[in-house]
Amino acid sequence: MIRSRFRDFDWMLLGLVIVLSIISVLEIRSATGMTKFHGFQQKQMGFLALGLVGMFISALVDYHRLLGIAYWAYGASLASLLAVRLVGTRVLGARRWINLGGGVHFQPSEWVRLVLILVAARFFWEIIENGRDLSWKDIGKASLLIGLPLLLVLKQPDLGTSLTYLPVLVVGLFLGGIRWRQAAILVAGLALAGGAGLASGKLLKPYQRARLTAFLNPDSDPQASGYQIRQSLIAVGSGGLWGKGANHGTQTQGDFLPIPYTDFIFAAFCEEHGFIGAIGVLLLYFLILMRLIQNAQTAADPPGSLIVMGVAGVLLFQIAVNIGMCVGLMPVAGIPLPLMSYGGSSEIYMFVALGIVMNIRMRRFVN
């Protein structure tokens, strides 16, 4: 039974992901070699191994069962986010982690995203199954469903992670059948509310506002937020066509580039491997995303497609925001680059999410 199912396991997707993970491990090694964080590549390999295990496990459990417990999981997610607020470990001014003991910290917001993908899939599936058009009431419900955890994460405060919940909603609405007129009204309304919020200055924390200002005008404060963007641009730009070579990025090795093993790993990679390397990584992401969409197309039923598209949507959003930040197209948002940035929670999330995609692919002929 298992054997036959793994015949349909997406080995190609796994191959692409593994290639990217190897690039990630090598770049983490290069970026941390000269710092007190050296050896992080080994931890990342550990996370990778854990992720692969998680992937195979999640590939085995029928995703319909996961959909069945989606609302329960959603409730548990909200509870865990509240728990973070109450007993979370405060790191750098934000409560994002729960200390599990033994030096292991668990960041629920990564897992909540997975639950949201499942919940959204189930929510929009039910609408599709009922065969009715998306009503304003549905849009409101969906927004509440995603918005509630989003606000809890935003309050941690963790703008970056909370923003990654948005594509789940957007993909759901898009595939759930939102009409052009509804979308237009929604976008206009959000723009108005956002503009008003920005104008009143209450929507963003001071550091977030500083990041936004720095993004709009990087030279306004060369030592603070603008510094990170500026150093990232210098790293990427000075890489040139071929890059400076592994361990030879002056921005990365000289500690000018901030956190070159997590949020700015793409800038570090660009500096050391140049335009050629950068295009290679973009190509890998392109193939991964295309493969995901193909899996969505071939899924056995709408919830399968919805789940895969949710995973793809979040992935594309994270790539766009993170790389956009590294090249100065986006403000600093604190979103890691999936499959590249160092970090256990995001790595394991990614692999478990991919496991569910495999799960859906393996069951595409089952009905």
Place this chain on the structure above:
Amino acid sequence: MDLESIDRKEKLSAAKLHVSQYVVAAVLVVLGCWLWRLQILDANNYRVLAEQNRIRRVPVLAPRGRIFDRYGRLLVDNYPSVTCFLVRDQVKDMEADLPLIASGLHLPLDQIQTTLRHYQYAPKYQPIPLKQDITPDEQAFIAAHRDDLPELETLDEQRRVYPRDGVLAHVLGYVGEVSESDLNDERYAAYEPGDVVGKSGIEESYDDWLRGTDGSRDIVVNSHGKEVGQMGEELAAPGHDLRLTIDLDVQMAAERAMEGKTGAIVAMDPHNGEILAMVSRSAFDPNQFSVKLTSAYWRSLMQDPNHPMMNKAIQAQLAPGSTFKIIMSLAGLQENVAQNMKVMCNGGGVFYGQFHACDKHHGLVDVEHAIPWSCDTFFYTLAEKLGIDAIAKYAQSVGIGEKTGIDLPNEAPGLMPTVLWKEKVMHQPWYPGEVISVGIGQGAVEVTPLQLARALGGIASGGALVRPHLVFPSELSPDELEEIQTEYPGSGNKTIPLSPQNWELITDAMAQTTTPGEFDTAGMDQLAGIDFAGKTGTAQVMSHQALDRTNHGHDTEPNAWFVGMAPRRNPDIVVVVLWEHGVWGEHAARLAAQVIDAYVTEQRERARNLEMRVAVPKLEGQSIGMAGTAPSE
């Protein structure tokens, strides 16, 4: 149900999933294009920025030249030292770091804050010197806090180490950071803020010779400013060493002679103007200026009534007293007035209706006796006969009232009064009676000890006057020599007319001064086996009338002068002693004798060593008993 679900599924997956492929492609293409712009089109700009980020040019300070005495004995050396700077553009909240910095560098917190306030309007990138000459454990503190106190930087420097106890302090001078007012001066055009320059003495006058050319090092730094590598280096060119004409043995004898006194001693070789010793007391400690000068020490120097910062050998302008009688004799003899003059001394005489005293009843006095007896009555009469303008002519011809041109900064010119001077400067007519006190070196006449050494040394050398100097001209580049001579103009080398008979007469008379017997104004100061000549001087610091109104304290006592030389004619050394409030000229003569004794002893010693090393015949012609000259000369 089945049909429916199939229908729904197709509704979901068809066009919209297709559209999402285009969305993915579009997003990645935008990112790719942007990377093209950054990494291909603008790559060179960013490469330059990356290099600017990590490469920092740090100066490599050139060590100043060392200074030696004439026999190569080290007088001024350098030692490596580290200065701690504060760089303000490294951190945002410096105030919070200050207590830690204060404790680590052992500085009072309020002192750091005062320093910061002082620099608050200076540009942010300008480093603020916090502490100089920091200790190894303070260096360790800075190294250990590289990450949390990135604002602390260190700079390796060379510092001057000078002789202790103020030995040679006024000659050598000291160095310090160039001041803002100096930087506006054209002389300091090549200097930058923070540069160390000579502030006085040789250090000032030969600054451009002693200072080298700073080099630089391109170091690779990380974002904390920590050095992680090196790119290139431009070597620093050390400054030139300088050999002074000072003879440390003679200098030390002079220093010992002046111990506990105030005044000055100058010893010079009248053949060529080489200064053998120069002492001024009281003195300062130049080492205190080498590291940051404490305000307490500066205050104590400024408030000291004995003016320790003043080089009295070239800056004290005082009445020469009876030493001036040699110049009077020169004038009288060359004008053919003094030769046949015989004056009856009854303890003074009346000139221009006023009685002028002499300290003894010398009886009938001629010029040969008047000099060693230092008979005032004789010279009152001579002055009356010559008149002020003739006296001034001869005094000026031996350099009184004009800088000698020694290669030291801030030399004083002294003063030789004339009729014209009185009218122009004092806006008063010249009273003929004034010439009487000028005749004994009082009145408005003012000389520096160095002027006296040059003038009397020159007269004893048959009228050959020299430009005094502290550095051998032959050891300087022609440019440097010319620069020094332009920078420090003066009477220079010249020969005045002096007939052989008059020369013999004056020099023999001076030798009588130190010979026991009837002429012994300084008879007890004779030196066995040395032809020692000289002239004493006891100069009133105020008039007798003024003196009567005071409590006769130490500072109202007369200044004691002595100009000594050996041998009497064409002397190898002339020594001028100024002992402020030393009361009697013979007291000063004793000090001069110590210096000359040390000089002769040393010359004899060196000659003996030379004789032992090289079997050469004894050199002739040294009438003061030396058998040879120094090997290097």
